[in-house]
Amino acid sequence: MTGYFVVPDSRVPSGGTTYNRRAGGRLRPVVVAGDWPRPDDAARAGLARALAGLPDGAAVLLDGLVACGVPEVVAPHARRLRTAVLVHLPLAEETGLDPAVAAALDAAERACLHAVDAVVATGPTAAERLAAHHGLARVHVVAPGVDPAPRAPGTDGVSALLCVASVTPRKGHDVLVEALARVADAPWRCACVGPQEPRHAASVRAAITRHGLDGRVELVGPLVGTRLDAAYAAADLVVLASRAETYGMVVTEALARGLPVVAAAVPDALGDGGWSVPPGDAVALAAALRRWFHSADDRAGLREAALRRRAELSPWADTTAGLARVLANLRA
Incomplete structure (x- = not known):
């Protein structure tokens, strides 16, 4: 269907920006600049102008990063538009x-989500949590898709670890480094691919040095396109140590290549396709890695689980269709 998709002006690779780009379908993008979700007055005014410029009754999907922190901007326009927020x-x-700050953002988000006609989450677990926390009658689920990909050849089948995640506190690179230090006797190398928050990246590098892992853990920076494909192709195991996720698209991108996965906080993306560990638990993550390094049978089982999950993954066309259904059923 024809409608509008209000998205932040961001060129930093992330799951959210990929979802917005791939799932928008025929929605017309409305790009708004600002330091979301806590914008300055100029950004607020820019969002207000963008919404004011949309025709009465238009179907509008708003990225939650833009909308949820500024209910006072969104709510007045929600009365004349047909609106949904993607969290x-x-x-x-x-x-x-x-x-x-967290409490203020939480209150603003609750006000915004109650002002619009529909709320969309990217996975069932996130939808249930969002509905319960904010007292919402319903949250629609529209999961990310994934592109078909050839199986990753890897290296020796054991030692090449890959983490694809922004180097921020939520993604748990500090937890990953602590876990890797506990299995330093195994012959591994770990490439960490993703944009870097300078202060946190400096802390992670210090931890790498403190544990004597220089040369074994590398913060590569962001990769896209064929360079990211090459990083997946060279991996034997994908590891994600996130403290919190709503879906975890890098997990399905790995599984689409038949790559085994050990991850935290991604139950919907992982399904039965990998080993799940508790968020923030370096000891549990190290134990899972130790199983991987020391048991050929466990490695074979994890590869088989990844291949089974690979066959269950849905394409991006399903995501686009899901969003279109939500918008088509907004109030007349």
Whole structure:
């Protein structure tokens, strides 16, 4: 269907930006600049102008990063538009927020989500949590898709580890480094691919040095396109140590290549296709890695699980169709 998709002006590779780009279908993008979800006055005014410029009764999907922190901007326009908000991550769940800031964002998000006609989450677990936390009658689920990909050849089948995630506190690279230090006797190398928050990346590098892992754990920076494909192709195991996720698209991207996965906080993306460990638990993650390194039978079982899950994954066309259904059923 024809409608509008209000998205942040971001060129940083992330699951959210990929979802928005791939799932928008025929929706017309409305790009708004600003430091979302806590924009300055100029960004607020820019969003207000963008919404004011949309025709009465138009179907409008808003990225939650833009909408949820500014209900006072969104709510007046929600009365004349048919609106839905796509929540990639509840604002207060971002790791490291000052408690007062988190509480204010949480309250703003609740007001915004109650002002619009529909709320969309990217996975069943996230939808249930969002509905319960904010007292919403219903949250629609429209999961990310994944592109078919050839099986990753890997290296020796054991030692090449890959983590694809922004180097921020929520993604748990500090937990990953602590876990890797506990299995330092195994012959592994780990490439960490993703944009880097400077202060946190410096802390992770310090931990790498402190544990004597220089040269074994590398913070590669962001990769896209064929370079990211090459990183997946060279991996034997994908590891994600997130403290919180709403879906975890890198997991399905790995599984689409038949790559085994050990991950935290991604039950919907992982399904039965890998080993799940508790978020923030370096000891549990190290134990899973130790199984991987020391048991050929466990490695074979994990590869088989990945291949089974690979066959269950849905294409991006299903995501586009799901969003279109939500918008088509908004109030007349």
